[in-house]
Amino acid sequence: MFDLMSLKSWVDGRLVRYVDYALVKWIAEEQPALSNDVLPVLMAASYSASMGQVCIDLKQWLQAPELSLGASDSEDESVQALFEALRAWADGVSIAVLVEALENSQAVAADEALIATQSTPFVLVKHKGSALLYLRRYWQAEQTIVSGIRQRLNRATSVSEEDIRELLSALFQEESGQTESDNEPDWQKVACGIAASNHFSIITGGPGTGKTTTVLKLLALLQGQRLKHHLPPLAIRLAAPTGKAAARLNESIAANLARLELPELGGIQPSDLKQIIPTQVTTLHRLLKPKPNSRQFSHNKANPLVADIVVVDEASMIDIEMMASLFDGIEPDARVILLGDKDQLASVEAGYVLGDLCRGAARGSYTSHTAAWVKDVCKQTIPSAYIEEQGTTLNQAVCMLRHSYRFVEGGVIHQLASLVNREQSGKKWPTLQNIFAQSRQESPDAPALSYLQQEQSPHAELSNDVRNLLVKGYGEYFDVVAKMPSVSAGSAAFDQWGKQVLERHVSFQLLVAMRRGEWGLEGMNHRIEQLLLKAGKLRSVAGLWYLGRPVMVTQNDYSVDLMNGDIGISLLYPVNGELKQRVIFSDGHGGVRWVLPSRLQSVETVFAMTVHKSQGSEFSHTAMLLPSQSSPILTKELIYTGITRSKQYFTLISGSQAVLEDAMHRKVERSSGLSLYID
Numbered sequence: 001m002f003d004l005m006s007l008k009s010w011v012d013g014r015l016v017r018y019v020d021y022a023l024v025k026w027i028a029e030e031q032p033a034l035s036n037d038v039l040p041v042l043m044a045a046s047y048s049a050s051m052g053q054v055c056i057d058l059k060q061w062l063q064a065p066e067l068s069l070g071a072s073d074s075e076d077e078s079v080q081a082l083f084e085a086l087r088a089w090a091d092g093v094s095i096a097v098l099v100e101a102l103e104n105s106q107a108v109a110a111d112e113a114l115i116a117t118q119s120t121p122f123v124l125v126k127h128k129g130s131a132l133l134y135l136r137r138y139w140q141a142e143q144t145i146v147s148g149i150r151q152r153l154n155r156a157t158s159v160s161e162e163d164i165r166e167l168l169s170a171l172f173q174e175e176s177g178q179t180e181s182d183n184e185p186d187w188q189k190v191a192c193g194i195a196a197s198n199h200f201s202i203i204t205g206g207p208g209t210g211k212t213t214t215v216l217k218l219l220a221l222l223q224g225q226r227l228k229h230h231l232p233p234l235a236i237r238l239a240a241p242t243g244k245a246a247a248r249l250n251e252s253i254a255a256n257l258a259r260l261e262l263p264e265l266g267g268i269q270p271s272d273l274k275q276i277i278p279t280q281v282t283t284l285h286r287l288l289k290p291k292p293n294s295r296q297f298s299h300n301k302a303n304p305l306v307a308d309i310v311v312v313d314e315a316s317m318i319d320i321e322m323m324a325s326l327f328d329g330i331e332p333d334a335r336v337i338l339l340g341d342k343d344q345l346a347s348v349e350a351g352y353v354l355g356d357l358c359r360g361a362a363r364g365s366y367t368s369h370t371a372a373w374v375k376d377v378c379k380q381t382i383p384s385a386y387i388e389e390q391g392t393t394l395n396q397a398v399c400m401l402r403h404s405y406r407f408v409e410g411g412v413i414h415q416l417a418s419l420v421n422r423e424q425s426g427k428k429w430p431t432l433q434n435i436f437a438q439s440r441q442e443s444p445d446a447p448a449l450s451y452l453q454q455e456q457s458p459h460a461e462l463s464n465d466v467r468n469l470l471v472k473g474y475g476e477y478f479d480v481v482a483k484m485p486s487v488s489a490g491s492a493a494f495d496q497w498g499k500q501v502l503e504r505h506v507s508f509q510l511l512v513a514m515r516r517g518e519w520g521l522e523g524m525n526h527r528i529e530q531l532l533l534k535a536g537k538l539r540s541v542a543g544l545w546y547l548g549r550p551v552m553v554t555q556n557d558y559s560v561d562l563m564n565g566d567i568g569i570s571l572l573y574p575v576n577g578e579l580k581q582r583v584i585f586s587d588g589h590g591g592v593r594w595v596l597p598s599r600l601q602s603v604e605t606v607f608a609m610t611v612h613k614s615q616g617s618e619f620s621h622t623a624m625l626l627p628s629q630s631s632p633i634l635t636k637e638l639i640y641t642g643i644t645r646s647k648q649y650f651t652l653i654s655g656s657q658a659v660l661e662d663a664m665h666r667k668v669e670r671s672s673g674l675s676l677y678i679d
């Protein structure tokens with residue numbers, strides 16, 4: 001049995017934060033008759049929220065309660081003793097007893113009718129045999145999302161089946177890649193049809209599967225329908241969760257739209273149609289307009305953003321509170337279309353919203369009613385393997401694109417990403433080795449895939465191969481840095497030079513799994529600086545703003561119009577005939593901007609980048625360093641995300657085959673009520 005005194009040792013062992021203990025202590029002091037049984041689980045619920053969990057599923061928690069705490073991979077004996085005591089206690093507690101004790105706590109709202117009207121810090125929800133314990137703010141966010149989606153799924157769209165049928169067949173005159181001969185329908189056409197007929201929809205798919213292409217056709221369909229009926233065009237807003245993702249989408253939307261061959265739709269000229277498809281992408285924050293010094297947005301229930309359609313890309317990166325703010329901040333009848341890769345890492349903040357909403361996507365989970373509709377309206381046959389009579393209403397509004405147009409289908413990077421992504425129980429290592437061997441055979445001089453060993457004991461040196469890789473990778477952009485124009489060349493020459501530096505900078509990127517430690521972000525940044533100095537690529541690291549220092553913005557900063565994740569490079573720029581320190585950033589529209597270093601509030605050196613921060617970016621050559629110690633952070637989603645950042649080359653650097661094998665089988669596990677509620 002735990003009491004407050006014994007739980008204090010959880011803070012000392014770093015199983016929880018002091019704030020988690022303080023919250024539970026306050027609750028226990030307010031209610032002296034409270035059963036001690038609830039103390040560990042309340043503390044775990046509070047702590048695990050800081051680790052990205054929206055709630056605790058009590059049944060699962062009792063089976064392995066230590067997994068929701070910090071230091072769960074610690075080998076420290078005193079920590080192990082705490083875990084053993086917790087497991088022994090959990091073995092003796094039944095779920096019914098725990099639920100009853102929580103229901104009797106004044107800190108927990110458990111009565112369905114009263115949950116919304118009370119203001120307890122915790123909420124207990126019993127639904128379909130599950131008992132989920134939430135911090136109230138996450139429960140509230142989940143409810144907002146659930147009601148935003150439900151209400152849209154129940155709403156009939158104003159676009160008639162006849163219009164969808166006609167416009168789809170005009171827009172998809174050529175089948176895109178997959179034909180019925182592969183026994184696969186044209187999923188892009190299916191996605192377009194499904195999204196046109198629902199007020200809420202999700203188009204998911206791996207890199208290069210045509211999400212952007214499909215959404216542009218969808219917008220052409222929806223705008224075309226308006227013009228056909230002489231109605232005013234729809235107000236469409238495009239957004240992405242980070243500045244970097246928004247800038248990338250800006251470029252890809254503009255390029256895709258320029259390339260898109262639109263037919264003449266019922267007398268409407270393609271050029272007229274293209275004019276009313278927006279290409280301007282903004283961040284979600286900007287879209288909803290943050291209130292100064294607050295987590296709130298100007299657009300909220302009382303003042304919703306006026307838009308008929310809101311499209312959000314890279315939706316896997318949206319955490320539960322941001323997604324709730326989105327649904328709160330737009331008009332209830334605005335159509336919502338989410339795009340993203342459901343297999344990518346979940347957001348760093350709490351929640352796994354896209355993953356949760358796409359639980360049935362890989363299986364299709366379409367009912368025969370949907371399949372018949374698709375056959376009738378989209379003229380596509382959904383294979384029986386994707387039909388499931390118990391598919392939910394939400395499943396019918398989700399479409400997964402399955403054919404990559406960017407990676408050669410069956411190409412080695414694609415094969416590797418698919419291997420990691422596959423749900424399979426057996427060993428993956430032998431297949432992984434075969435894929436690397438195949439890559440070496442295909443192009444012995446420049447294989448698309450390479451694998452390097454790196455010992456990672458605390459004082460180990462970088463291996464020669466890794467050293468060469470890093471010097472060559474980062475050396476390329478330093479070679480451009482070295483070609484700085486003379487001060488008299490003027491600002492246009494410096495703009496041109498800076499642009500080339502930025503372009504060359506994305507040709508190579510090292511990704512790491514962890515932030516801390518010698519082999520994490522901090523240690524590797526230092527090692528790379530030293531390595532580049534020694535190789536003569538970097539002249540000096542004296543002072544913070546040395547020439548060529550790459551930096552990443554770590555917090556949105558509206559005063560300089562820079563967003564979390566934006567990357568800049570410290571260079572020199574001529575001002576009144578003198579060279580001054582400036583940091584160059586892309587302006588997101590093909591140009592550059594020079595920012596005074598003193599105006600950058602939160603930046604960090606980014607030779608190495610965490611896989612989390614790399615989401616939404618792509619590099620010609622991506623190298624990923626995986627630790628040699630197992631950790632719950634190492635999941636298949638993390639490895640998949642790292643691999644799919646590469647456009648041409650991928651290098652895996654690993655210290656341990658066993659850790660890699662283990663990581664390829666570990667899935668992100670985040671409990672949530674989203675998929676339980678929306679059916």
Ligand SMILES: Nc1ncnc2c1ncn2[C@@H]1O[C@H](COP(=O)(O)OP(=O)(O)OP(=O)(O)O)[C@@H](O)[C@H]1O
Nearest residue numbers: 176177206207208209210211212213214252405406
């Ligand atoms: N049906 C198709 N036939 C031929 N090429 C296509 C098709 N669909 C998409 N492409 C091409 O494949 C590439 C990737 O498409 P797109 O940018 O739409 O994919 P995406 O899923 O949005 O990619 P990202 O990984 O950037 O999110 C583009 O060059 C696009 O023109």
